Amino acid sequence: MATTTTEPEQVDVLICGSGSAGLCAAVWLDRFNVNYKMVERRDGPMQIGQADGVQTRTVEIFDSFGIAEDLLREAYHVLEIAFWSPTPGEPTSADTPGGIKRSHFAADKETEISRQPHVILNQARLNAILIGELAKDSRDSRGPPPTIEYSTEVKGVQVDPATAQDPSAYAVQVDTVVNGVEKSFKAKYVLGCDGAHSVVRRSLGFKMLGDSSDAVWGVMDVYPRTDFPDIRKKVVINAAAGNLLIIPREGDSMVRFYIELPAGTKVADIKLEDLQARARLIFAPYTMDIAETFWWSAYAIGQRRADFFHQDHRVFLTGDACHTHSPKAGQGMNVSLQDGHNIGWKLGMILNGQAPHSLLETYIVERERTATELIDFDRHFTRLFNSKYRQEHGITPQHFADQFVKAGRYTAGQAVQYDASAIVAIGDKDKEIAAKVSVGMRFPTAQVVRYCDAKAMQLVKGLPANGRWYIVVFAGDVQDPESAARLQKASEALDRIAQSFTPSTADADSIIDRVLVISSDRKKVEHDQIPEFFTPVAGKWRMKCPTKVYFDDESYNSGHGHAYEEYGVDVKRGALIIVRPDHYVAKVTTLDDVEQPIREFFQGFLLPQV
Ligand SMILES: Cc1cc2nc3c(=O)[nH]c(=O)nc-3n(C[C@H](O)[C@H](O)[C@H](O)COP(=O)(O)OP(=O)(O)OC[C@H]3O[C@@H](n4cnc5c(N)ncnc54)[C@H](O)[C@@H]3O)c2cc1C
Numbered sequence: 371m372a373t374t375t376t377e378p379e380q381v382d383v384l385i386c387g388s389g390s391a392g393l394c395a396a397v398w399l400d401r402f403n404v405n406y407k408m409v410e411r412r413d414g415p416m417q418i419g420q421a422d423g424v425q426t427r428t429v430e431i432f433d434s435f436g437i438a439e440d441l442l443r444e445a446y447h448v449l450e451i452a453f454w455s456p457t458p459g460e461p462t463s464a465d466t467p468g469g470i471k472r473s474h475f476a477a478d479k480e481t482e483i484s485r486q487p488h489v490i491l492n493q494a495r496l497n498a499i500l501i502g503e504l505a506k507d508s509r510d511s512r513g514p515p516p517t518i519e520y521s522t523e524v525k526g527v528q529v530d531p532a533t534a535q536d537p538s539a540y541a542v543q544v545d546t547v548v549n550g551v552e553k554s555f556k557a558k559y560v561l562g563c564d565g566a567h568s569v570v571r572r573s574l575g576f577k578m579l580g581d582s583s584d585a586v587w588g589v590m591d592v593y594p595r596t597d598f599p600d601i602r603k604k605v606v607i608n609a610a611a612g613n614l615l616i617i618p619r620e621g622d623s624m625v626r627f628y629i630e631l632p633a634g635t636k637v638a639d640i641k642l643e644d645l646q647a648r649a650r651l652i653f654a655p656y657t658m659d660i661a662e663t664f665w666w667s668a669y670a671i672g673q674r675r676a677d678f679f680h681q682d683h684r685v686f687l688t689g690d691a692c693h694t695h696s697p698k699a700g701q702g703m704n705v706s707l708q709d710g711h712n713i714g715w716k717l718g719m720i721l722n723g724q725a726p727h728s729l730l731e732t733y734i735v736e737r738e739r740t741a742t743e744l745i746d747f748d749r750h751f752t753r754l755f756n757s758k759y760r761q762e763h764g765i766t767p768q769h770f771a772d773q774f775v776k777a778g779r780y781t782a783g784q785a786v787q788y789d790a791s792a793i794v795a796i797g798d799k800d801k802e803i804a805a806k807v808s809v810g811m812r813f814p815t816a817q818v819v820r821y822c823d824a825k826a827m828q829l830v831k832g833l834p835a836n837g838r839w840y841i842v843v844f845a846g847d848v849q850d851p852e853s854a855a856r857l858q859k860a861s862e863a864l865d866r867i868a869q870s871f872t873p874s875t876a877d878a879d880s881i882i883d884r885v886l887v888i889s890s891d892r893k894k895v896e897h898d899q900i901p902e903f904f905t906p907v908a909g910k911w912r913m914k915c916p917t918k919v920y921f922d923d924e925s926y927n928s929g930h931g932h933a934y935e936e937y938g939v940d941v942k943r944g945a946l947i948i949v950r951p952d953h954y955v956a957k958v959t960t961l962d963d964v965e966q967p968i969r970e971f972f973q974g975f976l977l978p979q980v
Pocket of ligand 1: 386392424523589700
């Protein structure tokens, strides 16, 4: 029987579960210096993960945190998909080896979807990279972060209705057991990041709504000895004997097979030998000798969503705790991590006194919609993979392949578009001002040249994920007196606005940061033509910050990025784009009369400071 420790421990945020969602939220809380803790049932970090597909959007998030290098170096990069279908005239029975032949190749993603690649890396390694970012300053780099308490199992969560409306109250109690000893926490906010069987969700009485289909799939990570020519590519095989998806794993040797099993198969009855035998049938006439199986599993496909995502805006569900679906489109880990990414900075701003508690409503609005879309997409995608459904609906291998490629933007994580809210201000003229930017979607990138050191770089590198809002000003040609005067006037207004939301003791750019993109010939522009707003005095040494000004110009060794064209901004008119800390576009406007609309926008969710 569990014994009890004395007083509950108080933390501002308690994260239940150190999976993808919890860790990503923790990276933000860490950056905001929030008093948080993460409790995890396992006795240490994840060792073998199930997920491995990392969307371009997730790579972009790692890049914005400044932690993409290891991920990109270690991962398998998915560049091409090969589609295989039955050889015409061969046997078509599911239990007879037929023949397969390659129908065609396709690019894994269209170039304009993202500049980052789609990669494959074990979830355990991804988690380890996130853990590496936590509490960096206060620990020996080899030790676990003090913010994660392992071997701590959450048993129940309750919100105190009497104090739930008071933002300063520690209104949530979380009961845990640590090595047989009961321990309680009192928190202002709790994140239920505890996966598909979430105790947090159950403890709140929330239900998962949805269904499960009769489609059963097996998955195995294997070392194959084979003469199949595309074994190191992402491959979709539609054979008479079933469907099989190959995902090559990092490290050049291991591959993952997702294998469709015949209708009526029961998950509990599936053995490894069945999966291996089915793989051999599907690959025939190519040989498929499995030298070793590293890991395998089987699952029935279902799509479910929690009926509620929060309790009193105090406890929030994220990731698998509030949406589950099939793993084939490689979405779960990514969408879960992105849930954590969405809520982390919002909690950071609230707990730092920068934004009101009501900002959290945008988590619900934005991520409920994302979860619903994910479930709908997965239902459609799963049907496409189902042989019986394809036969009944006359879906040809070519149609299947076309649909698969078409889904690319969605599966890359780049189709997310948030609805209008306090932090997404959609206007009628947005596309006239910046044709290739969509308010509510993530801010695209283009190559620019940094003014201070002539470095060619992607513009998003100038917007690191440090919790700040960014005002990105496309000023046009500052050699043109009219454009220069317009920039000067706008900068003075923006300075007044930024000051009113920034504590007088903090750096001028610490809440609202700024980035300037000029279209002039870089070598002809002098420093005194850049308004001071873009070179604020900041940091320990009170130096002028030189790194916020960029040119859309030819670089020495990397060509011209044509950034104005890439964003669809007219050089004469210019544009002002407000970008959220998570890189979603919040507002697009012109540089004329900025004071009132921009102030009103920030007043919608930022607290004034003195
Ligand atoms: C075979 C397979 C392949 C997959 N492939 C992919 C893929 O390629 N790409 C992709 O994006 N997704 C994939 N997924 C889905 C992906 O694994 C999940 O969607 C993802 O892990 C969800 O992240 P999470 O943080 O919400 O939950 P999890 O990663 O499940 O993390 C939850 C954490 O909470 C802890 N926990 C649970 N209960 C408690 C408790 N009571 N107290 C304390 N701690 C607790 C757990 O130990 C765990 O560490 C796959 C899934 C499967 C099954």
